C-alpha cells in the first residue's frame with residue numbers, strides 16, 4: 274500500500290464537488306470503502322481554510338438524503354482527512370503553494386480531479402507539470418463535457434495529452450457508474466440466453482430514454498450553450514448505446530471494453546443536412562406543472578438569461594451500420610421538465626412469425642420487450658405473452674405479463690447511494706475500465722457535429738412542450754411514422 278493518495282478536487286467549492294463528489298467520498302468512507310491512505314484536498318479560488326471548508330462541506334452534507342446510516346463519529350474521522358488549498362487555476366505561483374502543501378514523497382500518489390470549466394483543463398495540467406506535481410503515477414480526472422464539438426474536444430485533449438499519458442486520464446461519464454448500467458454487461462455477457470437474440474433478426478427496435486423532471490438548476494451559462502443534445506445525448510446516451518450494441522470484449526479490462534465501445538460509436542450512421550430534420554426533434558419546455566406545482570417555461574427564467582435556441586428536449590432516430598444491427602432503429606430521447614424521472618433502455622423483439630391462435634385472440638399477441646430501467650428504480654423486466662387463466666372454451670385468451678427482476682430489493686444491502694462512488698473508487702484503484710477513452714469522445718463528436726450544424730443552419734427553432742408532459746407532439750410522430758411508439762405512450766395505452 275502506498276503511504277498516501279492525495280485526492281485533489283479543482284472546483285472544490287463548486288456545485289458538482291459539493292453535491293456529488295464530496296458526498297460520494299463521504300459515503301465511501303462511512304461504508305468502509307475509502308482506503309485509509311486517501312487524503313482529500315478541496316481546491317478553489319475562495320478564501321477558505323481547512324476548518325471553514327470543513328464547516329462548509331458539513332453544511333452541504335446535511336442536505337444529502339442518504340446520510341441515514343453514517344455513524345456520528347464518521348464525520349469527525351472524514352473531516353480529519355479533508356483539507357483546503359486556495360488556488361487560482363490561472364496562477365503558476367498558486368500551484369507551487371499547492372505543491373508545498375502536498376509535500377509529495379516519491380511513493381505518494383496524486384489524483385487531480387478537474388471539476389472546472391473544460392477551458393481550464395489545459396492550463397491546470399500545464400501548471401501542475403510546471404510545479405513538478407506530475408509523475409508517472411499522477412492521474413487526472415476530466416469532467417464532462419470534453420469540448421463543445423470535435424474541434425474543441427481535440428484542442429482540450431491535445432493540451433491534456435502534452436502532460437498526461439492516456440492511461441492516466443480518467444474521463445468521467447457518471448452514467449457508467451450506475452449499478453444497472455454495469456448490469457447491462459452482466460446481463461449480456463454472463464448469461465447465454467440473450468446473445469442469440471441480440472441482433473437485427475430478433476430485435477425490432479431499441480429505445481434509450483432519459484427523462485428528468487428537474488430543469489436547468491441554475492446552470493444557465495453552461496446549459497444555454499450545451500442544450501439537451503450535448504448535455505445528455507452526446508455523452509450519457511451514446512455510452513448506453515455503446516454498451517447495448519457492442520460485441521463481447523475479450524476480457525473485462527479497460528482497453529478490451531473500450532475497443533468494442535468505440536467500434537459501435539464509429540458505426541453510427543452519419544446524419545446530416547435535411548436528414549437531421551427528418552430524424553430528430555428538438556423541444557423547449559414552456560410553462561406547465563410538475564407534481565401538481567406550477568413551473569415557469571424555460572424562457573421565463575428570472576433575469577432573461579435563457580437562450581431561445583437552446584433545446585431542453587431532443588429525440589432522434591439513429592442507426593448502427595454493422596452486421597449485428599443493420600436495419601434496427603435506435604430511438605434516443607432526453608428531456609428536462611418531463612412528466613416523470615425515468616431512465617431506461619427498452620428493447621422490443623420481433624413479433625411471432627405466425628400465430629397458431631384463433632384470429633380474434635391472436636390479435637392481442639404483442640412482441641416481447643426487455644426493459645432495463647436505471648431510474649427511479651433499478652429493475653429489469655421482460656414482458657411475455659401469457660394465457661389468461663380460466664375455462665374459456667373458444668381458444669386461448671392472451672395477455673401480456675411482466676417477469677420482473679427488481680434489483681433494488683435484491684441488492685439493497687450492498688447498494689451504492691451515488692453513481693460517482695463506483696467511479697471515485699476506480700480512480701483511487703487506478704482502473705480505467707468505466708472511463709471514456711479519447712477515441713470514444715472523438716467518435717461521439719464526429720457523429721454529433723453534423724447534427725448540431727444542421728440545427729444551427731435551420732430556420733426551425735425548438736418546438737414548445739408543456740413542462741410536465743412527454744415532450745413535443747412531433748416526437749411521437751418520429752416513432753409513429755415508422756410504426757413504433759415510445760414506451761411511455763405504449764405503457765399508458767396498455768394501462769387504459
Ligand code: BG6
Nearest residue numbers: 417447485487504505616648692
Ligand atoms: C448531468 C447533466 O451529466 O447528468 C445534467 O449535466 C443531468 O443536466 C444529469 O441533470 C442527470 O444525471 P442523473 O444521474 O441524475 O440521471
